[in-house]
Amino acid sequence: MSANATLPRKDLFDLPEGVIYLDGNSLGPLPRAVPAHLAEVVTAQWGGHLIKGWNEDDWMGQPGRVGDLVARLIGAPPGSVMMGDTLSIKVYQALSAALAMRPDRRVVLSDNGNFPTDLYIADGLLRHLDRGHELRVVDPEAVEGAITEEVAAVMITQVDYRSGRMHEMERITKAAHRAGAVMIWDLAHSAGAVPVDLAGSGCEFAVGCTYKYLNGGPGAPAFIYIRPDLAGEAQPALAGWMGHDAPFAFDLDYRPAPGIERMRVGTPPVLQMSALEAAMSVWEGIDMADLRAASVALSERFIAGVEAACPDLRLASPRDPSSRGSQVSFAFDHGYAAMQALIARGVIGDFRAPDIMRFGFTPLYLDADDIDRAVGVLAEVMDKRLWDHPEYRRANRVT
Amino acid sequence: MSANATLPRKDLFDLPEGVIYLDGNSLGPLPRAVPAHLAEVVTAQWGGHLIKGWNEDDWMGQPGRVGDLVARLIGAPPGSVMMGDTLSIKVYQALSAALAMRPDRRVVLSDNGNFPTDLYIADGLLRHLDRGHELRVVDPEAVEGAITEEVAAVMITQVDYRSGRMHEMERITKAAHRAGAVMIWDLAHSAGAVPVDLAGSGCEFAVGCTYKYLNGGPGAPAFIYIRPDLAGEAQPALAGWMGHDAPFAFDLDYRPAPGIERMRVGTPPVLQMSALEAAMSVWEGIDMADLRAASVALSERFIAGVEAACPDLRLASPRDPSSRGSQVSFAFDHGYAAMQALIARGVIGDFRAPDIMRFGFTPLYLDADDIDRAVGVLAEVMDKRLWDHPEYRRANRVT
Numbered sequence: 068m069s070a071n072a073t074l075p076r077k078d079l080f081d082l083p084e085g086v087i088y089l090d091g092n093s094l095g096p097l098p099r100a101v102p103a104h105l106a107e108v109v110t111a112q113w114g115g116h117l118i119k120g121w122n123e124d125d126w127m128g129q130p131g132r133v134g135d136l137v138a139r140l141i142g143a144p145p146g147s148v149m150m151g152d153t154l155s156i157k158v159y160q161a162l163s164a165a166l167a168m169r170p171d172r173r174v175v176l177s178d179n180g181n182f183p184t185d186l187y188i189a190d191g192l193l194r195h196l197d198r199g200h201e202l203r204v205v206d207p208e209a210v211e212g213a214i215t216e217e218v219a220a221v222m223i224t225q226v227d228y229r230s231g232r233m234h235e236m237e238r239i240t241k242a243a244h245r246a247g248a249v250m251i252w253d254l255a256h257s258a259g260a261v262p263v264d265l266a267g268s269g270c271e272f273a274v275g276c277t278y279k280y281l282n283g284g285p286g287a288p289a290f291i292y293i294r295p296d297l298a299g300e301a302q303p304a305l306a307g308w309m310g311h312d313a314p315f316a317f318d319l320d321y322r323p324a325p326g327i328e329r330m331r332v333g334t335p336p337v338l339q340m341s342a343l344e345a346a347m348s349v350w351e352g353i354d355m356a357d358l359r360a361a362s363v364a365l366s367e368r369f370i371a372g373v374e375a376a377c378p379d380l381r382l383a384s385p386r387d388p389s390s391r392g393s394q395v396s397f398a399f400d401h402g403y404a405a406m407q408a409l410i411a412r413g414v415i416g417d418f419r420a421p422d423i424m425r426f427g428f429t430p431l432y433l434d435a436d437d438i439d440r441a442v443g444v445l446a447e448v449m450d451k452r453l454w455d456h457p458e459y460r461r462a463n464r465v466t
Numbered sequence: 467m468s469a470n471a472t473l474p475r476k477d478l479f480d481l482p483e484g485v486i487y488l489d490g491n492s493l494g495p496l497p498r499a500v501p502a503h504l505a506e507v508v509t510a511q512w513g514g515h516l517i518k519g520w521n522e523d524d525w526m527g528q529p530g531r532v533g534d535l536v537a538r539l540i541g542a543p544p545g546s547v548m549m550g551d552t553l554s555i556k557v558y559q560a561l562s563a564a565l566a567m568r569p570d571r572r573v574v575l576s577d578n579g580n581f582p583t584d585l586y587i588a589d590g591l592l593r594h595l596d597r598g599h600e601l602r603v604v605d606p607e608a609v610e611g612a613i614t615e616e617v618a619a620v621m622i623t624q625v626d627y628r629s630g631r632m633h634e635m636e637r638i639t640k641a642a643h644r645a646g647a648v649m650i651w652d653l654a655h656s657a658g659a660v661p662v663d664l665a666g667s668g669c670e671f672a673v674g675c676t677y678k679y680l681n682g683g684p685g686a687p688a689f690i691y692i693r694p695d696l697a698g699e700a701q702p703a704l705a706g707w708m709g710h711d712a713p714f715a716f717d718l719d720y721r722p723a724p725g726i727e728r729m730r731v732g733t734p735p736v737l738q739m740s741a742l743e744a745a746m747s748v749w750e751g752i753d754m755a756d757l758r759a760a761s762v763a764l765s766e767r768f769i770a771g772v773e774a775a776c777p778d779l780r781l782a783s784p785r786d787p788s789s790r791g792s793q794v795s796f797a798f799d800h801g802y803a804a805m806q807a808l809i810a811r812g813v814i815g816d817f818r819a820p821d822i823m824r825f826g827f828t829p830l831y832l833d834a835d836d837i838d839r840a841v842g843v844l845a846e847v848m849d850k851r852l853w854d855h856p857e858y859r860r861a862n863r864v865t
Binding site: 081083086088090093094096097101102105106109110113114115117118119120121126152153154155156159163179182183184186187188190191195196197198204276278284285286287288289303304305306307308309311315316317318319320321332333334335336337338339340342410415417419420 | 485487493513520525558586677683687702720735738739809
């Protein structure tokens with residue numbers, strides 16, 4: 068057993084001087100390994116090897132190779148995760164394949180804490196199929212009770228993007244399977260944020276993105292997981308040439324690759340994926356249990372500090388850390404303006420309508436001192452009502 | 467009227483010393499503007515601005531902004547082209563929307579010179595819809611005659627990836643419209659290669675990729691065009707949040723954006739798209755008619771040279787340049803080994819089974835002297851039967 072890496076590892080990130088970045092749940096910061104690696108891929112590989120890069124630099128194998136790096140962090144075996152496209156596309160693929168596994172059922176169950184694009188994609192797919200399917204959207208707390216034998220697929224995001232509320236993966240997956248439904252997890256706010264045991268959960272599909280806690284950069288590719296025993300029978304809705312059993316045979320007929328490779332669609336984004344591949348190096352030696360412990364400690368410290376110093380803010384996340392992902396939200400009527408004032412002072416979080424101030428906790432590059440400083444700045448913003456100060460309002464274009 | 471740029475513009479490309487690159491029809495070489503711009507986006511924008519890059523650096527507007535640069539080269543008005551995803555995904559979107567426009571028709575017409583992924587995607591879509599559609603694939607010469615009133619959509623690639631044979635866009639579009647069919651053009655081998663007049667053709671949809679003649683780099687994003695009068699009614703099959711009328715309202719219900727924006731799906735690949743955006747600068751001042759004239763001159767020179775010097779090679783492209791795109795193919799039984807020997811000597815083309823040696827002509831970075839030298843090397847390879855020489859076979863792993 069190798070020694071675990073210590074947290075934080077601030078030296079691996081290029082964060083602007085003086086900034087405390089609490090928005091890694093939206094877009095992770097730049098890992099220092101990225102610029103040189105990406106420059107090498109652009110200049111030496113693309114520029115120098117030209118078309119030969121597909122083989123010499125194994126661009127072709129990159130989506131699976133990077134998939135294995137992600138797999139380790141989400142409890143998936145090597146060869147079960149494929150990178151590519153966007154999370155929206157991967158949701159479409161997973162849900163299409165799930166419905167094909169339950170042709171006699173007509174309900175897709177989700178919750179209203181899901182990220183909207185998952186619901187849009189599901190709704191679009193069901194209208195497209197036009198076979199009388201229903202997208203049934205319930206409150207997050209009602210999901211388990213709503214899993215009936217009508218349900219073809221349960222499709223939910225584990226960690227709510229607004230509140231940070233976290234579903235119990237094993238319990239809901241078991242409930243889905245008891246009712247004979249296929250389980251699809253969206254790990255957008257889980258991968259790299261909380262320990263995930265996909266294999267242990269037994270779920271059929273999982274999807275996620277890599278520009279949040281995995282720090283892959285703006286527009287980094289998504290991933291899809293299929294439980295290994297099902298990968299050979301999952302029907303790829305988007306039957307692109309890269310998922311063909313022999314892409315370079317240029318057959319006129321489609322024949323899916325034997326395993327997870329069939330979830331590839333078109334030509335992979337080599338440059339974008341190379342940034343991600345370099346970014347994944349920050350995870351070497353990190354044990355997700357250690358990361359989770361650090362994340363909970365930072366979050367608890369933040370909540371205690373804010374509640375002591377900012378009585379106007381109301382905790383909008385579960386108080387029990389075991390029911391939270393790696394973010395904390397506070398509700399405040401003037402949250403948008405307050406967040407702008409906070410950002411102007413170097414503490415970067417974000418805002419989600421109508422009144423949610425979000426803060427992400429990422430132990431790879433945050434420590435207790437950062438949290439205390441962030442609380443101090445937030446307290447000053449609130450105490451001086453900076454969010455209501457005309458100068459701030461002008462500077463931050465608050466209207 | 468501004469002066470046109472002169473061709474070639476070799477100084478704008480970073481080509482390896484001594485290489486003659488005749489494979490820009492597969493992957494364009496590195497424009498010199500890319501590395502510095504991409505490094506700036508990575509370090510100053512992502513690294514420095516973090517989440518604020520979406521607004522401060524207008525990452526959000528990039529897919530439309532780059533789309534306008536592509537639009538100019540394919541005869542499309544500003545605001546009618548959107549970048550994103552891969553060509554396979556864009557084919558799926560275009561064909562889905564086309565079928566929704568002709569709900570009472572059940573035939574999709576294509577030809578067997580189409581790139582396989584278009585056929586795979588179409589076949590997958592029709593199986594997915596399961597409404598009795600037929601994908602009818604005819605010989606390229608038979609397309610026009612096969613456009614009957616059963617046909618919902620004609621979906622063909624203008625320039626054949628193997629032979630370079632080029633369909634007449636205006637004529638086939640007219641035939642499709644006479645029969646009441648929707649016309650979809652795949653411009654993978656047309657954009658940046660030949661003059662295209664999308665608006666003049668009246669076609670409903672066009673799609674294409676940008677890593678070939680547009681030099682956007684490996685995995686550069688695709689594009690989709692919708693005729694402006696139809697953009698507001700085209701049904702997006704992949705209803706992702708970036709195509710929503712108000713993505714950041716996080717509504718639970720999908721409401722498509724009013725125009726071409728609705729063809730956006732997920733979070734755009736900012737880094738990959740930034741490489742493309744910089745690469746598009748090589749087109750400033752280029753008139754596509756000038757480019758076409760230079761392309762024809764280079765291709766004719768190559769054909770004449772090869773036919774004079776290499777009697778074993780048989781022209782596998784149309785002899786009439788007006789029926790060809792910007793590539794020339796020769797058939798040869800030992801084409802694979804011969805191409806390997808050619809590449810080992812610095813002349814890079816490629817090979818497509820069973821016996822096609824492909825050569826792309828890209829006047830942005832090729833001149834008559836390059837062509838003459840390429841012909842000379844090819845003649846030597848053929849004359850000395852280098853492709854059959856044990857040393858070459860070992861070095862190039864020809865088995």
